[in-house]
Amino acid sequence: MRRTLPLLVMLSSTLICPASVQAQQPHQQELARIMSGLRSNWQNLPGLSARFTHTFEWVLAGETQVTRGNIHLAGRNRFRIEFDGRVMVSDGATLWDYDPRQNQVLLHKVDSSHNITTQEQLFAAYTENVDVEWVREEMEGTSRLIIIRLMRGEEADPRTVNVWIDTGYMLAVRAEYTDGAGNNHLYILEDIQVVEQPAERFKFTIPEGVVVVDLRPGDGA
Numbered sequence: 001m002r003r004t005l006p007l008l009v010m011l012s013s014t015l016i017c018p019a020s021v022q023a024q025q026p027h028q029q030e031l032a033r034i035m036s037g038l039r040s041n042w043q044n045l046p047g048l049s050a051r052f053t054h055t056f057e058w059v060l061a062g063e064t065q066v067t068r069g070n071i072h073l074a075g076r077n078r079f080r081i082e083f084d085g086r087v088m089v090s091d092g093a094t095l096w097d098y099d100p101r102q103n104q105v106l107l108h109k110v111d112s113s114h115n116i117t118t119q120e121q122l123f124a125a126y127t128e129n130v131d132v133e134w135v136r137e138e139m140e141g142t143s144r145l146i147i148i149r150l151m152r153g154e155e156a157d158p159r160t161v162n163v164w165i166d167t168g169y170m171l172a173v174r175a176e177y178t179d180g181a182g183n184n185h186l187y188i189l190e191d192i193q194v195v196e197q198p199a200e201r202f203k204f205t206i207p208e209g210v211v212v213v214d215l216r217p218g219d220g221a
Helices: 029-043 118-124
Strands: 048-058 063-073 076-084 086-091 094-099 104-109 131-140 143-151 160-166 171-178 184-194 211-214
Touching: 029 131, 029 143, 029 171
Parallel strands: 104 211
Antiparallel strands: 048 063, 048 184, 063 076, 076 086, 086 094, 094 104, 131 143, 143 160, 160 171, 171 184
């Protein structure tokens, strides 16, 4: 369903532009260290593969939907996401969104939109040009997790996102937010593997007979 898309262009580009740490917080120094570590670690990653779960609570309808899939990331805005038979592939410039059930592929231009357009944004691009505050820390098994809140401004959707940072991986492994319609989203990354990704993983060949809808600016539909 289309509503599963609003969040996967947050793990691949984050933490390259500085975030503003809220002044005079009790944990200001550690928060600054974490943000610096996230940026440095992300820039030096050879690539990443993981399983993800997206839990979507559609408040108005009283329904909860759970989507599971796999995500592969390499560098800024290059990713491959597979879930529910769908495939989303970005080579850094073009995003292919292939849904075999609809027998169509949508073409989008990859940009740094303030809206969450793919799940990768949730874990990476969100730390760009936002204010950050400390929420709390907790233990999950032997992993120490720091929860931070990203405040993206009054015009953004969502305005705030809570992100769980695994201090061992120094990566975002969970994100939670409420969208502008009042619906709740929770993303979780598991089975994380930091490993170099093959270049062909971020290429997509459109199958024969599939309807192509080109939504890139200036390219027509």
